[in-house]
Amino acid sequence: MEHGxxxxxxxxxxxxxxxDWLDLSTGINPYSYPLPASLPLSTWTALPAKSALERLVxxxxxxxxxxxxxxxxxxxxxxxxxxLLPNLLPDGPVAIASPTYSSHKxxxxxxxxxxxxxxxxxxxxxxxxxxxLVNPNNPDGQLVDVKSLLEIARTLTERGGYLVLDEAxxxxxxxxxxxxxxxxENVLVLRSFGKFFGLAGLRLGFLAGPxxxxxxxxxxxxxxxxxxxxLEIGTAALKDSSWQxxxxxxxxxxxxxxxxxLSQHGLSVFGGTPLYALAGLRNAKGLHExxxxxxxxxxxxxxxxxxxxxxxxxxxxxxxxxxxxxADAQKEL
Amino acid sequence: MEHGxxxxxxxxxxxxxxxDWLDLSTGINPYSYPLPASLPLSTWTALPAKSALERLVxxxxxxxxxxxxxxxxxxxxxxxxxxLLPNLLPDGPVAIASPTYSSHKxxxxxxxxxxxxxxxxxxxxxxxxxxxLVNPNNPDGQLVDVKSLLEIARTLTERGGYLVLDEAxxxxxxxxxxxxxxxxENVLVLRSFGKFFGLAGLRLGFLAGPxxxxxxxxxxxxxxxxxxxxLEIGTAALKDSSWQxxxxxxxxxxxxxxxxxLSQHGLSVFGGTPLYALAGLRNAKGLHExxxxxxxxxxxxxxxxxxxxxxxxxxxxxxxxxxxxxADAQKEL
Numbered sequence: 001m002e003h004g005x006x007x008x009x010x011x012x013x014x015x016x017x018x019x020d021w022l023d024l025s026t027g028i029n030p031y032s033y034p035l036p037a038s039l040p041l042s043t044w045t046a047l048p049a050k051s052a053l054e055r056l057v058x059x060x061x062x063x064x065x066x067x068x069x070x071x072x073x074x075x076x077x078x079x080x081x082x083x084l085l086p087n088l089l090p091d092g093p094v095a096i097a098s099p100t101y102s103s104h105k106x107x108x109x110x111x112x113x114x115x116x117x118x119x120x121x122x123x124x125x126x127x128x129x130x131x132x133l134v135n136p137n138n139p140d141g142q143l144v145d146v147k148s149l150l151e152i153a154r155t156l157t158e159r160g161g162y163l164v165l166d167e168a169x170x171x172x173x174x175x176x177x178x179x180x181x182x183x184x185e186n187v188l189v190l191r192s193f194g195k196f197f198g199l200a201g202l203r204l205g206f207l208a209g210p211x212x213x214x215x216x217x218x219x220x221x222x223x224x225x226x227x228x229x230x231l232e233i234g235t236a237a238l239k240d241s242s243w244q245x246x247x248x249x250x251x252x253x254x255x256x257x258x259x260x261x262l263s264q265h266g267l268s269v270f271g272g273t274p275l276y277a278l279a280g281l282r283n284a285k286g287l288h289e290x291x292x293x294x295x296x297x298x299x300x301x302x303x304x305x306x307x308x309x310x311x312x313x314x315x316x317x318x319x320x321x322x323x324x325x326x327a328d329a330q331k332e333l
Numbered sequence: 334m335e336h337g338x339x340x341x342x343x344x345x346x347x348x349x350x351x352x353d354w355l356d357l358s359t360g361i362n363p364y365s366y367p368l369p370a371s372l373p374l375s376t377w378t379a380l381p382a383k384s385a386l387e388r389l390v391x392x393x394x395x396x397x398x399x400x401x402x403x404x405x406x407x408x409x410x411x412x413x414x415x416x417l418l419p420n421l422l423p424d425g426p427v428a429i430a431s432p433t434y435s436s437h438k439x440x441x442x443x444x445x446x447x448x449x450x451x452x453x454x455x456x457x458x459x460x461x462x463x464x465x466l467v468n469p470n471n472p473d474g475q476l477v478d479v480k481s482l483l484e485i486a487r488t489l490t491e492r493g494g495y496l497v498l499d500e501a502x503x504x505x506x507x508x509x510x511x512x513x514x515x516x517x518e519n520v521l522v523l524r525s526f527g528k529f530f531g532l533a534g535l536r537l538g539f540l541a542g543p544x545x546x547x548x549x550x551x552x553x554x555x556x557x558x559x560x561x562x563x564l565e566i567g568t569a570a571l572k573d574s575s576w577q578x579x580x581x582x583x584x585x586x587x588x589x590x591x592x593x594x595l596s597q598h599g600l601s602v603f604g605g606t607p608l609y610a611l612a613g614l615r616n617a618k619g620l621h622e623x624x625x626x627x628x629x630x631x632x633x634x635x636x637x638x639x640x641x642x643x644x645x646x647x648x649x650x651x652x653x654x655x656x657x658x659x660a661d662a663q664k665e666l
Contacts, residue, residue: 008384018375032378042351045365047533051341076409076536076558083553087420110552200380201561203409219443220416225409227560228534 010297022318023311025299027138027169027276030314031247032198033237043228052231053224059238060206064191065180071214075221076230078168078190078205079103085188086111088216089162092129097121097144099303100134101166108132124152129161136173139278139301139309140271146178153178153185162186162213171196171244172251172274179208188213195275196247197237204230251275254312254319261319265326267308276311283333284308290329296322343630355651356644358632360471360502360609363647364580365531366570376561385564386557392571393539397524398513404547408554409563411501411523411538412436418521419444421549422495425462430454430477432636433467434499441465457485462494469506472611472634472642473604479511486511486518495519495546504529504577505584505607512541521546528608529580530570537563584608587645587652594652598659600641609644616666617641623662629655 007023010016057072066072075081086108094108098117108115108130116125121133121144131152136143153163167189170176179189188209194200204226207214226234237243251274258277259269267279281287284307288300299309313319340354390405399405408414419441427441431450441448441463449458454466454477464485469476486496500522503509512522521542527533537559540547559567570576584607591610592602600612614620617640621633632642646652 006380006382008382023379026380028378028380032374035374035377041365041368042534044368044532044534045361046356047339047359047361047527048536049339049341076560080553080558107552194380199377201375201377203381203558203560219440220413225413225536225558227409227536227563229562230560 007297010292014292014295016295020295022296022313022321024313024322025297025309026200026311027273027309028195028200028311029198029247029251029275030312031250033233033240033243035233036236039229039232043232046228048224048226048228048231052228052235053226056226056231056235056238057206059235060191063238063241063244064177064206064208066208067180067182069184069211070182070208071211071218072206072208073214073218073221074226075205075207075217076203076225076227077194078166078192078207081190081205081207081217082166083107084217084220085164086113088213089130089164090160092161093125093127094130094132095125095128096132097134097137099140099301101138101168104132104134104164104166121152122148124155129156129159130164131156131161132164132166134166134168135178136169136176136273138169139276139299139307141169141273141276141278142271143173143176146175146181149178149187150181150185153187157184157186162188164188164190166190168192168195169273169275172248174248182208184210186210186213193234193237196244199233199237202230202233203227204234248274251312257319258310258312261323262310262326265323265330267326272309276309279308279310280306281308282306286333287329290332291325294325294329296325340630343625347625347628349628353628355629355646355654357646357655358630358642359533359644360606360642361528361533361644362531362580362584362608363645364583366566366573366576368566369569372562372565376565379561381557381559381561381564385561385568386559389559389564389568389571392568393524396571396574396577397510397539397541399541400513400515402517402544403515403541404544404551405539405541406547406551406554407559408538408540408550409536409558409560410527411499411525411540413554414523414538414540414550415499416440417550417553418497419446421546422463422497423493425492425494426458426460427463427465428458428461429465430467430470432472432634434471434501437465437467437497437499454485455481457488462489462492463497464489464494465497465499467499467501468511469502469509469606471502472609472632472640474502474606474609474611475604476506476509479508479514482511482520483514483518486520490517490519495521497521497523499523501525501528502606502608505581507581515541517543519543519546526567526570529577532566532570535563535566536560537567581607584645590652591643591645594656594659595643598656598663600659605642609642612641612643613639614641615639619666620659620662623665624658627658627662629658
């Protein structure tokens with residue numbers, strides 16, 4: 001499976017070394033949570049203790065405001081969680097709010113359950129049993145309000161179905177998460193650790209939902225599949241609410257700067273979150289390649305030839321580099 | 334799920350801090366593969382690249398001598414792989430060579446497919462379709478020869494079944510692995526990275542087998558569920574054949590010393606591998622607790638009240654500590 005941030009793909013096509021590239025192709029926070037100067041050796045050598053996993057899950061429960069009556073499981077990234085969902089959830093038609101992060105559709109299609117694509121979640125098909133929604137959405141940042149989601153969730157619950165919400169980018173959009181509002185509805189919520197905390201290489205993600213659903217997953221996943229470093233660093237980061245608050249403000253500020261820069265170069269931002277901007281332009285693929293020749297890697301979409309998604313450069317110098325590359329690249333188009 | 338090495342369980346019952354304990358309850362090599370002085374920051378921050386996973390799997394293929402025609406998938410530890418097997422393999426009766434590592438039985442029982450326990454793999458039930466064997470076995474080190482395994486594998490293949498071999502400790506027993514001898518038989522082989530390389534906290538394991546079986550797993554697992562550090566350190570360690578050879582010799586020597594010390598204190602070693610000794614004694618549970626009061630954690634077994642499994646202490650000082658504790662503890666019994 002490919003992902004935006006795979007610079008090895010960029011280097012294969014356009015050359016250069018990892019250090020040459022400014023990678024804007026992901027929504028990963030460029031300001032990673034500070035790593036400890038060193039980790040105890042036992043973090044690497046010993047099998048992770050059950051108590052370490054419990055501490056991590058408790059920290060996640062508090063940060064993500066997961067109600068006590070819901071189950072919460074940790075995994076090495078949300079990707080494996082969403083891959084396991086077709087085996088976990090009931091049979092029946094699957095619908096997905098589109099366009100969105102492509103993996104959701106792929107994992108269901110692989111199991112022979114090709115999802116119906118919905119242009120709007122509000123137009124819920126009468127037979128849909130499983131509904132998938134990325135909220136806020138990737139790449140356009142579209143946000144569905146919690147009240148509407150709860151209503152959809154109740155409809156699906158009555159049908160014996162499930163609403164699956166991927167809240168991969170909800171950390172940076174206050175009020176976006178449904179988690180604090182959940183009661184007994186059949187809703188599964190995916191939370192990504194690596195994006196907001198800028199530590200995607202750590203591999204850490206969570207799924208919250210009714211205990212009868214999460215307990216089946218924990219049989220597979222609470223089998224020490226989280227690394228010692230993920231347990232240690234994840235717990236510290238999730239507990240650090242002052243870093244989280246300051247970082248959210250900083251990301252909002254920097255996204256404003258990026259939006260302004262893009263608009264100065266004729267790219268109008270029409271969607272996104274504080275971790276990525278979605279811009280419209282006539283020839284996104286042409287600009288994508290012209291920027292790639294300047295070792296700046298952005299994200300374009302086969303299904304939308306006028307869209308370009310850009311993550312935060314991570315500082316004034318890098319924003320300036322992007323600005324100059326945009327001016328220069330556009331002369332070629 | 335509990336495991337031998339969970340010192341938090343020991344501390345709950347007997348007190349003390351992690352640094353006080355000598356943990357002999359696992360078969361994890363106490364001499365861990367040397368960690369790099371530092372890892373590139375991108376190992377932590379970036380989503381792992383597909384190319385990094387490919388390098389890791391290529392290194393594992395060479396070290397474990399996996400024939401080209403077999404598939405090989407990497408996972409965050411073998412535990413998640415064995416947990417996923419009931420969903421991967423065909424229906425039909427399951428048999429397991431017993432007693433052995435308890436997780437295998439548990440994951441099948443959880444799916445409603447309680448395995449039949451075999452005292453000998455040679456007495457294959459006529460209806461068995463899936464056969465599970467830990468080879469060399471944990472805790473007794475029993476080894477089934479490759480020729481017999483291939484014969485069993487062919488019988489099961491003709492039935493449309495599978496032989497599942499957990500080679501968690503095969504690294505330290507030259508000639509034990511079936512991998513170099515496999516052709517088209519329906520055999521799945523689990524390989525653990527963390528035990529021999531002493532890096533159980535890294536979470537890394539592999540499964541080799543026919544491509545039609547492994548490709549279903551890779552859909553779930555090649556979804557970046559390995560951490561950046563696991564990819565980086567795992568690849569380096571698997572390629573380091575001189576460390577592997579020297580370490581195997583060292584472990585054999587130290588196990589000889591441990592065996593001698595145990596026998597001097599009346600514990601006769603009757604099984605094991607260079608990573609753990611299985612000793613017989615009258616009151617294993619009593620000695621286990623007396624050692625625990627001296628902050629030495631060993632492994633005992635509900636099903637065999639005379640068995641005690643001990644891992645390598647990791648050096649002459651620690652062996653001496655064990656020796657003194659054994660002398661002292663036995664006065665209490």
